[in-house]
Amino acid sequence: MNTAIEDDSTLTNRYQTTVPASVRRALKLKRRDRIHYVIRPNGEVVLTRARDESSQDPVIASFLAFLESDLQEHPENIRSVTASTFAEAERLTAGVEVDLDEALPEDDDDE
Template sequence: MKNPFRFLGVSKLTDRFQTTIPAFVRQELGLNKRDTIEFLKSDDGYIVLGRREPKAPESQEEFSPTLLAWLKFIEQDHENHPEQLKPLGEVMFAEIDALVGDVEVDLDQPLDPNDDLR
């Protein structure tokens, strides 16, 4: 059986498992900044990527199952223990800002090899 795909190029992963999609591939797929890309796997093992069309905002398909489970947990905890809810006041906000307000993140910096990202 003839391979239905043609080679378009390569892209390398960074230490953070990020990559740049080459310009000619972005043009071919009609990709713009902030677009969502979906990955599909065929029965014969090919991985295909494409531009994902935006869904209706009310669709929960856009949210990860992990996030939805976390939000459900928070909702149940709020219902069961409303007395535990406390507003984030100015003092607490200032304390948080003092702890992390000057933290800079370099996304190009390699990750610690001991971190497990899988």
């Protein structure tokens, strides 16, 4: 990459943003890829593709390893997702509305 790329994005009320297409192309990012941030003392932020899984949450990693092991040891417990499965999920979530742009409660803003 010989030319500097500059672009902007906006934070939602939930502190989420979309990575601009120009940045995604430059970093060859795909859906579900991880991004690594380095914040320098002068406030400059360097955004790169995450290289390894070592920064993964150890609790989530352990849980996923447990699931993988359990599925391998007990494949008889694996069930197909059927139309009735979806119908049951819809029944259980009926009336639940989610607004991804909803502001976080005050006590959640202090990260």
